[in-house]
Amino acid sequence: MSNTRDRMPEKMLAARQKEAGGRLSIEEIDVPRPGRGEVVVKMDASPINPSDLALLSGGYLERKYPFTPGLEGSGTVVRSGGGIMPGLRMGKRVACSPNSGGDGTWAEYMVTSAMHTVPLPRNISMEQGSMMLVNPMTAMAFILLAREGKHRAMVNNAAASSLGKMLIRMCQRSGIPLINIVRKEEHMDALKALGATHVLNSTSSSFESDLKQLAEKLGATLFLDAVTGSYTSLLLRAAPDGTTLVAYARLSGESITADAGELIRKNKEIVGFQLGNWLQKHNMLFKLRFIKQVKKHLGNELTSHIHHTTPLAKVEEALAEYRQNMSEGKIILKP
Ligand SMILES: NC(=O)c1ccc[n+]([C@@H]2O[C@H](COP(=O)([O-])OP(=O)(O)OC[C@H]3O[C@@H](n4cnc5c(N)ncnc54)[C@H](OP(=O)(O)O)[C@@H]3O)[C@@H](O)[C@H]2O)c1
Numbered sequence: 001m002s003n004t005r006d007r008m009p010e011k012m013l014a015a016r017q018k019e020a021g022g023r024l025s026i027e028e029i030d031v032p033r034p035g036r037g038e039v040v041v042k043m044d045a046s047p048i049n050p051s052d053l054a055l056l057s058g059g060y061l062e063r064k065y066p067f068t069p070g071l072e073g074s075g076t077v078v079r080s081g082g083g084i085m086p087g088l089r090m091g092k093r094v095a096c097s098p099n100s101g102g103d104g105t106w107a108e109y110m111v112t113s114a115m116h117t118v119p120l121p122r123n124i125s126m127e128q129g130s131m132m133l134v135n136p137m138t139a140m141a142f143i144l145l146a147r148e149g150k151h152r153a154m155v156n157n158a159a160a161s162s163l164g165k166m167l168i169r170m171c172q173r174s175g176i177p178l179i180n181i182v183r184k185e186e187h188m189d190a191l192k193a194l195g196a197t198h199v200l201n202s203t204s205s206s207f208e209s210d211l212k213q214l215a216e217k218l219g220a221t222l223f224l225d226a227v228t229g230s231y232t233s234l235l236l237r238a239a240p241d242g243t244t245l246v247a248y249a250r251l252s253g254e255s256i257t258a259d260a261g262e263l264i265r266k267n268k269e270i271v272g273f274q275l276g277n278w279l280q281k282h283n284m285l286f287k288l289r290f291i292k293q294v295k296k297h298l299g300n301e302l303t304s305h306i307h308h309t310t311p312l313a314k315v316e317e318a319l320a321e322y323r324q325n326m327s328e329g330k331i332i333l334k335p
Helices: 050-057 084-089 135-148 162-174 185-193 207-218 231-238 260-265 275-280 284-298 312-324
Strands: 011-017 024-030 038-047 073-080 093-096 109-113 117-119 153-156 178-182 198-201 220-225 244-247 269-272 306-311 330-334
Touching: 011 312, 024 312, 038 084, 050 312, 073 084, 073 109, 135 153, 135 162, 135 220, 135 275, 135 284, 153 162, 153 207, 162 178, 162 185, 178 185, 178 207, 185 198, 198 207, 207 220, 207 231, 220 231, 231 244, 231 260, 306 312, 312 330
Parallel strands: 153 178, 153 220, 178 198, 220 244, 244 269, 306 330
Antiparallel strands: 011 024, 038 073, 038 109, 038 330, 073 093, 093 117
């Protein structure tokens, strides 16, 4: 039997996509009902992330249509489907993500497993909290990867992203030298103003040799690659022997190409990273400690710059604006 804190409506508004690559429309649909172990979150805020764009384009995850997008957000738990964890979450402000294959956060209400909710500290706004489960956790995971692999320094591309900026601040705090790669001149100044020491522009003619030299000098043997595609082979050539290249996104939209000789003769490796898979490799105690660490830095190093908030009804305009200028900061949808 479900437990409800407030009287809940029968119907709600949600952004819906009817086919891969199709436009979103705002539709009135039934408010979802939670099963055992699940909760209903009354949504307050959700960012637009690159993974949302990939999901909307159709090639990212298996989907049944129509569906509600939105891979993370924040809100208040207003109904429990029964069970200890859902009961504990009742009335809590939470960061949340949808069930695998389930409807997402771009709606007035979302059903999800209570395991996919994390209570938000009081000093964290719903807007910042809506972005807690993807980028802050990933930035923290990258710091742990550097420490565990005993890498003296690391490299990150698409570095003017929200995640890239978090990594700059976390590396400063952790004393790990970071080489940042951007593709626009204006982002070089912006990252330096943020405190970045090493920023390279990938469109410069000397980029590959500059990267090679700097990576050797700093001992940067952890390369974080969000662009991938043919770009990966350049990174691999410039990387010192023994480098681990972590492919964590495919912003180029291409498949990775690389010279196998770099891997075979120079002891370099390419590994994939997806936050959910990485977390699954760790036990519950590790996860609880990890979340505590992320919460500690959420209002500081792990803050995301918010470009602006916009009503969910304007989701199509917001997507167009975000695609135009992703480095400007996050656009937050408010149902
Ligand atoms: N694997 C995981 O678990 C995981 C977790 C979190 C994030 N991510 C990935 O991390 C990346 C950053 O996420 P975010 O939310 O921080 O992004 P964001 O703030 O929305 O910024 C996206 C950045 O990507 C750059 N970019 C876009 N297309 C590019 C291309 N073809 N080549 C080079 N740069 C390009 C943009 O720079 P311009 O201004 O130059 O376009 C922008 O700075 C995304 O790719 C995301 O999918 C992966």
